[in-house]
Amino acid sequence: MSKSFDIIADQLFSAALLQPAGERAGFVREESAGNAQLERRVMKLLSAAGSPDEKLAGAFDTARESLWRDVLREEATAGEDLSGQCVDDWRLVRRLARGGLATVYLARREDGNFDQKAAFKVLRRGLDTDDVVARFRAERQILSTLEHPSIARILDGGAMGDGRPYLVLEFVDGLPITRYCDENGVELRGRIRLLMRVLEALHHAHKHLVVHRDIKPSNILVNAEGHVSLLDFGISKLLDPESLPGGGTLTRTGVALLTPGYGSPEQQAGRPVTTASDIYQVGLVAYELITGKRPFRDLRLPGHVETPLPSRSLDDGKLRREVTGDLDAIIGMAMHDDPGRRYASALDMRDDLQRYLDHRPIVARPDTLGYRFAKLARRRPWMVPAITVAILAVAGYLATLTVYNRQLEFEKRRAQAAENFMVDLLRSPDPFTPADPELGSSITVVEALDLGVARLGSGDIDDPALQASLLDSIAGVYASLDQHREAIELGEKALAIKRELHGDNAREALAGLVMLAQQHQAIGDYDTALGYREEELALAKRLFPESHPRVGAAEAGVAALQEALGNFEESARLYALGIAKMRQAPEEHSRPLINALAALSGLLDEPDPPEAAALLEEARALANELFGADSLSMALIHVQAATAASNYRDFETATREFRAALDIYEARLGRQHGATLTALNNLGVLHTRAGEQERAEQVFRELLELSEQKYGREHRSVAVQYQNLGTVVGRQGRFAEAVPLHRQAHEIFDATLPGHFMTAYPLISLAYADLQIGEPAAAEQAARGALEILGTSDSQAYAIGVARCLAALALEAQGAETEGQQWMVDARALLAGLSVDPIYQVACRL
Structure with a gap:
């Protein structure tokens, strides 16, 4: 057998x-x-x-x-129904479906923050081993990056009380694409457009190294408004035996987790699955979408090479004539038995379908002169009477055609090289042909990326443009995994290649400058980040008119760095300029616009509360409309809303908003991601302001441990946690314990951000703690050190005032009362009209 x-x-x-x-x-x-x-x-x-x-x-x-x-x-437990039960923040309303591997329920969020429907999928018993759960969590972080309008998102995940893993997915209220088209009478060109949306979503996933593996009509839903959603991204990859311990053996012996009738030949043969397998499955769906039938009546044996033509299954003569030729060729290329003969990417297939709709020559057909002329005549029928005159231009046309064909062949070779590179990267865990024999199938995502980078540096890919594109893609994945220095190294290489290819005014350089600025900002190198942002702004102004939204996005980027450096007035000015320009195209520049609105809201919260509230509400509405209530963009809005509420001492609202942000960050990014840690830090600060010092200390001790594990000891994030922990310990009266914590914070800041205004803050706290334990000389030294760092900056008037106040108290305690009194007068003048922390109000006799 x-x-x-x-x-x-x-x-x-x-x-x-x-x-x-x-x-x-x-x-x-x-x-x-x-x-x-x-x-x-x-x-x-x-x-x-x-x-x-x-x-x-x-x-x-x-x-x-x-x-x-x-x-x-x-x-035997097929009748199990968990409807009505609550799992973590989700109440299971009713069972939607039960398959061989999982049961799916309609669920509602029950945490009180916001109302949300979701699809709750719980795994069957027997698949919930510790190793599978660990791989599941690692996979979830990659899948959380798939924010695309046509991809149903993963919202949450965890484990049941009995240990079985579960996933919470975006609930899509729609019909399978084939049923939607049939019930709504969608004509052929409309069906093609829906399929193009699927391919765009698939291309987005492939760029993030995610292969779907189970594309079929029931996983492509279309809602009443005609919006397409692709479901179950990454689930089949997660459950595929290749990703399980010993999975290669399971695949080799025949257990293939796929839907009969929709598997590619390589899936059915148990061979490694790549992005080309998804292309094949899209071809199967396209065939069924056009003809109403599956291409194979029975299950297709591997090695069966005949590719069916959809036109041969059609009885309608008019429709058959429309499908014959180009659509036959497009679907035939997508469903080719040899993965290397299929479209190199989902975007290539999407572009060929667009050419079909535009009556332009497609890549999937031989590019003959007669074929191109027929397309031209159909696209421009008014030109047919002038054909005789056009013959005089045949020679020039043939020359142009030759150049075009050479370029097309070049692009096809480039796409094939890119596919081969990505296929090898995705096959890294294959236990039979591992990319690294020592790591074998236990290779991690980061280790696989490291191997891909090594291959790029080996000279295997000699096309500079392709090399730059792959470097950018891998740098983006490194960035999403918080591997900032690796992302910077690759981003700089890609930027250098682009400049060499296209010159200093290359539009291609804009995205690279943004990525490098973001990564330098993430590691606390604000000056370098500002340099990249200013370079981005200068390039944008050379490429676009002054009023263009892209210039506005660059201005907002510079504003973010000015804010980080403490230049708040300049930051607010640039945010306002950028927002006004980006509002012209809010969907095209949605993320920078949302970020800028939220940031400017924070800067205006004290001087102009109504304007701050209006900006934040605008950002909330835009984030909800474009990305949904559980998106990372909405988490940013929750954080800003919590900060604003905290400033008005509405601690109940602030706590609720911070918790909502944390829920999103943890579900989408995991507990140790930088964004989650920042939100958790803000919650600790909130507890401090609310007088809940013991709760704040618990949060900051956890954050210190997580930050040191994540970043190592010499990192600004670790310094922040030492500073915060010292503050809450001091506020509980344990000043002797607080002193070394503040000193440690200052030393790390000084090593990582020399001369930055944040370096002065631990010294101010240290001066206050020294005064409390009767060390006025040490307090004076710390206060003077802080003042030397702060200089005379107007933006740091509060910190300068507090530091002068503490220096005055230290001088008085050492007997220099006259000098101390003069310093105190200067301090009070600086602090007049400012919101001063209660402990400094008392100390400075305000």
Whole structure:
């Protein structure tokens, strides 16, 4: 009995398990399509599914089928229904579906922050090992980066009380794409446009190194407004045996987790799955979308090379004529048995469909003169009478065509090289052909990226433009994983290549400048980050008119760095300029616009509360409309709203907003991501302001430990936690314990941000603590050190005033009362009209 037969039998068996018990026999008979041997084999397995466990050994005659035993045991609990139960923040409303691997429920968020529907998917027993859960969490961080309008997002994840992992997915209220088109009478060109939206979403995922593996009509939903959503991204990858311990062996022995009738030849053969497999499955869906039928009546055996043409399945003569030719060629190329002969990327297939809609020549067909002329005539019928005159230009046209064909061939070779690189990267964990023999199948995402970078540096890819593009892509993934220095190194290399190729005024350099600025800002190197932002702004002004939204986005980027450096007036001015320009195209520049609105709201919160509130509400509405209530952009709005509420001492509202932000960050990014740690830090500061010092100390001690694990000791984030911990310890009267904490904070700041105004803050706290333990000389030294760093900056008037006040108290305590009194007069003048911390109000006798 052949391996291919075993594979087909397993696929049909798994599909049959998804059917109601009374319909399984008919389903197997129909799908077997007259293959009596296949039907008998699958019915035997189904019969075993209802047998006592001790009888299973006789029914299963291959090693691969031992994997199914746990699944079949679970079949006895098929009636399990968790509806009505609460799991963490989710209440399970009703069961939507139950498959061979998971059960899906309609769920509602029950944490009181906001109302939200979701799809709650819980894994079957037997797949919830510690290793699978660990890989599941690592996968979730990558999937959290897939923010695309046509991708159903992962909202949350965790484990049930019995240890079974679960995922919470965006709930999409729609119909499968085939049913939507049929019930709404969508014509052919409309169906093609829907398919193009699917390919755009798929291209976004592939750029982030995520392969879907299970594209079928039921995973592509269209809502009443015609919006397309692609479901279950990464789920099939997560559950595929290749990602499980020993998974390569399971795949080799025939257990392939795919939907019968929608698997690519390489999936059915148990070979590694790549982005080309997704292209094949899109071709299958396109065939069914156009013809209303599947291309293969029975399950397709690997090695079957005939590619069906959709036009041959159509009875409607008019539709057949429209499909014959270009659409046949496009779908045929997508469904080619050889992955290397398919479209190199989802974007390539999308572009070919757009060419079809525009009546332009497609890549999938031979580019003959007659074919191009027919396309031209259909696109420009008024030119046909002038064809005689056009013959005089044939020679020039042929020359142009030759150049175009050479360019097209060059682009195809470039796309193929890119695909080969990404395929090798995605195959890194393959235990049979590991990219690194020492790491084998246990290789992590970061280690796989490191290997990809090494290959780029080896000279295997000699196309500079492709090399720059791949460097940018990998740098982006490093950045999403908080690997900032690796992202900077690759980003700088990519930027250098682009400048060499396109010159100093290259539009291609803009995105690279933004990424480098963001990464330098993330590691606390504000001056370098500001340099990149100013370079971005100068380039944007050379490329676009002064009033262009892209110039506004660059101005907002400079504003963010000015704010980080303490130049608040200049920051507010640049934010206002940038916002006014970006409002012309809010969807195109949505993220920088939302960030700028929230940031300017924070800067105006004290001088102009109504304007600050209006800006924050504008940012909230935009984030909710474009990205949803659970998006990272909305988390930023929650943080800013919490900060504003805290400034008005509305601690209840502030706590609620911070908790909402933390829920989003933890669900989307994980507990140790930089954004989550920042939100947690803000919550600790809130507890401090609310007088809840013990709760604040607990938060800051946890943050100090997490920050040192994540960044190492010499990092500004670690310094912030030492400073905050020293503050709350001091406010509980333990000043002797606070002194070394503030000193440690100053030393780290001084090493990582020499001369920065933040370096002065620990010295101010240290001066206050020294005064409390009777060390006025040490207090004077710390206060004078802070003043030397702060200089005479107007933006630091508050810190300068407090430092002069503490220096005055230190002088008085040492007997220099006259000098101390003069310093105190100067301090009070600086602090007049400012909101001063209560402990300094008392100390400075305000």
